[in-house]
Amino acid sequence: MTVPTSGTRPDDARRHNRTALLRRLHVEGPCTRATLASELGLNRSTIKAVVDGLAEAGVVTEAVPAQRTGAGRPSLLVLPEAQAAVVLAVDIRVDQVAMAMVGIGGQILGRHSWNLHRTTRLPGEVITHIAESAQLLRDELGVREQGVGVSVPGVVRRADGLVHEAPNLGWREVALGSRLGAVLGSPTTVGNDGDLGALAEHVRGAARDANDLLYLSADVGVGGGVIVGGVPLRGSGGYVGEIGHMIVRPGGRACFCGEQGCWETEVGEPALCRALGLPEDTPRGVLVAELRDLEARPGRLDLLSEVGEWLVTGLVTAVNMLAPELVVLGDLFAALPTRLVDRIREELHRRSLVSRAAGRTRIAVSPLGRDGKLVGAAELAFEPVLGAV
Amino acid sequence: MTVPTSGTRPDDARRHNRTALLRRLHVEGPCTRATLASELGLNRSTIKAVVDGLAEAGVVTEAVPAQRTGAGRPSLLVLPEAQAAVVLAVDIRVDQVAMAMVGIGGQILGRHSWNLHRTTRLPGEVITHIAESAQLLRDELGVREQGVGVSVPGVVRRADGLVHEAPNLGWREVALGSRLGAVLGSPTTVGNDGDLGALAEHVRGAARDANDLLYLSADVGVGGGVIVGGVPLRGSGGYVGEIGHMIVRPGGRACFCGEQGCWETEVGEPALCRALGLPEDTPRGVLVAELRDLEARPGRLDLLSEVGEWLVTGLVTAVNMLAPELVVLGDLFAALPTRLVDRIREELHRRSLVSRAAGRTRIAVSPLGRDGKLVGAAELAFEPVLGAV
Structure with missing residues (x-):
């Protein structure tokens, strides 16, 4: 002490x-x-x-x-002035990289994205493509970024941006921060995607008024971030947790991480596809359309009852452990049918000792769509930049 | 924000x-x-x-x-001066209340305890007995406490010491802080037992050198506390989490909280008794003696393999979520055979993505024995007192 x-x-x-x-x-x-x-x-x-x-x-x-009030x-x-300080935000996902130049105030000045496949997902390929796209954006917009923020679905050492393990990308021990910093020539900070999703909700999303929140999102994997007293939760050495690797179903499906029954194996994108009778590699757009379709046909909602059950089980654990005032569902979870979210909300409150005692834990759906982590990466980059303008 | x-x-x-x-x-x-x-x-x-x-x-x-060093x-x-500021620490457990007058430096000046049974566990009884014992301690020691800290195994609202729910005590909505404050005539702060156990380890126990730790302890229930960056983790409204109500085994044994398969039902005191073939209400001393006996007879260690498995499962989830550098096992868990703790340590590191990536999560056994929460209650009371001396 x-x-x-x-x-x-x-x-x-x-x-x-x-x-x-x-x-x-x-x-x-x-x-x-x-x-x-x-x-x-x-x-x-x-x-x-x-x-x-x-x-x-x-x-x-x-x-x-523009609008005058009173006499x-x-x-x-x-x-x-948006262009007075510009950062480059990069969101590396399993199936896509999205990039944006973002000005003060969060204004997106220009963006670029491309899809990833097994063969284009290698770290060297991704780094080269990011560097080329950054140069295109700089030339097109006539700006130069003062900092770079990168979101990665994996375990990241904040100090130097080392990606220890990003199972769904197949990356291990990739010195992403230093390699990107070198090719871009700008100070580069790398963060975990769930952590940055939480930051985005807190600054510009559903959690602007909440100081204690849990953000939970599904892409291929399931990630999340926790903000406590307005500050992102960090563990040992600045690492953030990997809430998707909570064990919700001992003996359940095998996970990339080596465990069985991790939350992400039971409620992530492949689990949603299986529940709806779709192939696990169904394109995101098709999956989202199918989820929207359930909204209109509540009779088919039972297809998601098992996924819903594991979502609630994990949320009961998370809320009992962390006592947040608000849970924000992001990314693919933001496409869940409203009636399912309502059911999850009721079940969570009924089953969680802490929600009952500390006051009903709210559940909100992210308004940021697929941009959540990109917005979070921009805010990560802005932190040092705003202090230096 | x-x-x-x-x-x-x-x-x-x-x-x-x-x-x-x-x-x-x-x-x-x-x-x-x-x-x-x-x-x-x-x-x-x-x-x-x-x-x-x-x-x-x-x-x-x-x-x-006393010892001179050098010339x-x-x-x-x-x-x-220990007596220059004295606090009263109270540890309300399911089967016992322990109290101590504690001076600056953590010196215990005097103590008193009594057993609780179903009939003497009512809030009014406990409050009266605490008030009487406090007066005896004051008279005996010739001191007067400047503040009171109370540990309770339940969900507590820190601001006013309201105990929302303490399932193992059978308490609901007990205004413990204000009622005790009134009868004792001293500023009284009430905390969750796991939270105070973590504080005790951080200030005077196994976690003095750790700033990111998870404390886990078994009494009748299982409780824990988390310290992040040297600061106790708090959720919405100052509530702390209830890590014992993580669901480790869906569909498992029924818990007081209404759920099934909570961590505390699978690894708490009754679970340890069942594993050793003892009645669930075996006196603590007998249970501890049986656990010590396993130390000497490793062949019987397999009796605890199922409990050990659920302990590891919960720890994998907790470490993956919170990324602590250290886990401290307290109270009854401090009596687990060394070989079982060694096995848990190995399994946790092998199975936790975050332990593998962020560096081996250490596991230590609390040196504070049954006094952990009492020590934590004293530190809770000292926080405002040290600022006012």
């Missing part, structure tokens, strides 16, 4: 205020100086100094709001 | 330094002014002012060390 100590110097304070103000604009959007002052707990002269400094540097502008002279809005 | 702001004033700094120094002495024991200066990152004149102030208030003394004049040791 160590006793923390800390100190604050005037320079630290100025930088802190500048970063806090920029972060406020980045996350919540344009607002008046008065709002900034009250939200940040700073006096107006401090706000004026910071805004003037940022405006001089071309990072913000001030403008008359009198309208207050100017402080707007972030 | 909110942007935090903060400020520091000179008064805050003085109080912060005083509390940090006292906390250092409380946790790590006596040391020299020079050590305090280097560990706390403060200059010697600041340390002198703080130590002189505390000595004047009778909270610390300075003395020549020259020995450095004086700064020692906390």
